[in-house]
Amino acid sequence: MNFYLTYVLVASALFAFTALFTLFALYSERKISAFIQDRLGPMEVGKYGSLQAFADILKMLQKEFIIPTAADKILFILAPIIIFVSVYLGFAALPWAPGLIPASLNLGLFYIFAILSIETLGILMAGWGSNNKYALLGSMRSVAQMVSYEIPAGISLLSVVMISQSLNLQEITIRQGILTSEAVNFLGIWDVKAIGGILAWNVFQAPHLIVAYIIYFIASLAECNRAPFDIPEAESELVGGFHVEYSGLRFAFIFLAEYSMMFLVGMIGVVLFLGGWNSPLPNISSVSLATWTTGIGWGIFWILTKTLCVVAVQIWLRWTLPRFRVDQLMSFCWKVLTPLAFLCMLISGIWRLTMM
């Protein structure tokens, strides 16, 4: 019976983390956007507006659930739950530190990608269920975009999997640091198994993975519907996109899913390309920085830092680049990213056969 308790504890810890992260990301996004635009952002609630996100969430909790008369009630009510749960379940297979992973699945990466595609379904349900033309347009765009961008993202991840020879995210992470039992070569030539650090990360083990990472990063932006790929929400064209009709807690859940998704895709990228919980500091002869900075606490610290940096870049990009047009978005995915991702996969295969 005890393991049920563990399950519940792990699940609540992950939920608490996503909720806290969302509040933090909400505040930091507002602040970063404000600073980029020479504004101050929230300043009134708490010191420097630090409690603004809590105030917002309190406001949302008090709001009434509104279901439009013409809406499909079942789809409308289920959609936010499906959207959030699909993202939330993705966290189950992500490694946080050596030996610390909610569920060490052999098919971890495959599972995450499978469960993330369900979010598309939720968005379509939200758009269709709202019975609102803007919501439907937004969700249609969103589905087209997410289905398309899953291909370059998936293929660029496959090129990592070909190098790592595993779908287990914990194993992929271990193979990028000093804890591995296999050979780790920097750029395929210099053995850095004992040195570790930044040199052992996947992007430096095989340089074409840098391209794969860029492809994955761009595709992941599209998958979490963020600018410059935010046409599903496109405030200026579609009011609010697929979630126009949602209010109160349901809207909060869609929001929660969106921000958790940012963290999730960032973390997948970090685990697969940027060394996961491995320390970026290398062992330099007797100064074994990598060995000192590897452990459960350090692991959590490193992966959080790396992922938050990636999230910061996502926010930074959002407030810099203008939105893509629908046709540009599609042609960029199918004509640029997908061929490039295939090329990366091909190089991975050759790399595996010749360099390793």
Next chain:
Amino acid sequence: MIEKVLNVFKTVVKGLKLTLGHFFAATESRKVKPISDPGYFSQKTGTTTIQYPHIKLPVPDVGRYQLDVEMDDCIVCDLCAKICPVDCIDIESIKSTEAIGKTSDGTTKRLYAAKFDIDMAKCMYCGLCTVVCPTECIVMTDTYDRSMIDLSEMTYKFSDMTAAEADEKRLALEKLNAERLASKQAAMQQNTDNKI
């Protein structure tokens, strides 16, 4: 093709640099200076937000905001009410029986203002009334943030007379008029008598 790709990267990097520059410049905010300050336009970096209720942008004493009337200087000439494009000034004057006094610029006051109402909800802040005023008693002040709970509070009443005083003056005027009329009639009567 390659040139196009390079251009994409170049422009993206340029944009990212620009926003990052602004992001790091946000550690300081621009000083709140009045427009008359010579350095007003020379502050190029930092956040521009003025945290309004706590900090206010300094404005000139005579700005283009709320209207104010110095009743001691007002000669109740009604020019402001006449020029007002939106008719927001409502004046009711009572002729005085004798000269009331002098304004600060030496004009003799001969009219009482029984009513001098300005409806600031109607006012369009054109400032024409302040231009035509011969004694410069109606001015625009630097007060601008005025919100009221009731719409009637937007009507500012400047008249310094109570209703009783106004009635008294009205009676005095009527009495004087009646006396004048009586004396006139008496004079006319005398004239006709003389002719006969």
